[in-house]
Amino acid sequence: xxxxxxxxxxxxxxxxxxxxxxxxxxxxxxxxxxxxxxxxxxxxxxxxxxxxxxxxxxxxxxxxxxxxxxxxxxxxxxxxxxxxxxxxxxxxxxxxxxxxxxxxxxxxxxxxxxxxxxxxxxxxxxxxxxxxxxxxxxxxxxxxxxxxxxxxxxxxxxxxxxxxxxxxxxxxxxxxxxxxxxxxxx
Numbered sequence: 001x002x003x004x005x006x007x008x009x010x011x012x013x014x015x016x017x018x019x020x021x022x023x024x025x026x027x028x029x030x031x032x033x034x035x036x037x038x039x040x041x042x043x044x045x046x047x048x049x050x051x052x053x054x055x056x057x058x059x060x061x062x063x064x065x066x067x068x069x070x071x072x073x074x075x076x077x078x079x080x081x082x083x084x085x086x087x088x089x090x091x092x093x094x095x096x097x098x099x100x101x102x103x104x105x106x107x108x109x110x111x112x113x114x115x116x117x118x119x120x121x122x123x124x125x126x127x128x129x130x131x132x133x134x135x136x137x138x139x140x141x142x143x144x145x146x147x148x149x150x151x152x153x154x155x156x157x158x159x160x161x162x163x164x165x166x167x168x169x170x171x172x173x174x175x176x177x178x179x180x181x182x183x184x185x186x
Contacts, residue, residue, distance in 0.1 A: 001049070001078045003078065003079055003178060004050075004053070004077035004080045005040055005052045006052075007036035007037075007054040008082060008084035009028055011055065013027050018085065019086065019156070020155070021155045021156055021160060024160065026164065028087075029054070031152075031167070032085060033054050035171050036052055037052065038168055038171030039171040041171075042172055043178060046175065046179050051071070053068055053071055069138060069139060072143055073142075073145075076144065078146075079107055080143045081174065082147070082149040083152065084150060085152055085153060085154070085155045085163060086155070087154060088154065089156055089157050090129070091153070091154060091159055092129045093126070093150065093152050093153055094129035094151045095111055095112040095149070096140060096150075097132075097134075097140060097146075097148050098134070098135060098137075098141055100131060103146040104147055104148055105131065106184065106185070108148045109131050110177040111148060111173075111178065114173040114180065115173045115177070116128040118170075119173065122162060123162055129151075134149070150174060
């Protein structure tokens with residue numbers, strides 16, 4: 001299985017670091033690349049081929065950067081994962097797909113389930129925000145394979161303890177969700 005991983009926002013944070021927790025000096029782009037890299041290594045150990053690209057260019061709008069969607073479509077990937085960190089003071093993960101009754105919806109459900117069950121054992125307040133549809137996200141709308149966008153937790157809430165202290169658990173959960181999906185699809 002070919003897995004394309006897109007850690008959210010710009011590599012190194014320039015021009016777009018994503019969400020920022022200024023009090024702790026945390027940036028979404030840094031957390032996302034950590035989770036993406038760890039997830040890639042777990043999926044490679046499971047026998048998957050993985051490509052990882054952190055770029056803020058989603059649909060060719062920034063010609064100087066590689067286009068994430070075009071690169072994934074051209075590989076071709078079997079599934080697409082965009083890994084992010086949320087902001088706004090909530091708790092817990094949520095996973096987006098273009099349409100819930102679909103292969104992407106199944107993938108999103110598998111990943112969401114693994115995140116919640118893996119991390120609620122560490123923090124029982126890691127709330128399951130569920131799988132949701134989003135039609136406005138380029139990475140879900142313009143990819144030709146099942147694609148999901150994972151919000152792993154909130155950088156500006158008590159989730160920060162999980163985000164900073166349990167990145168390996170987050171990555172393992174994402175990887176397990178992907179392999180669960182693959183086993184169901186075979």
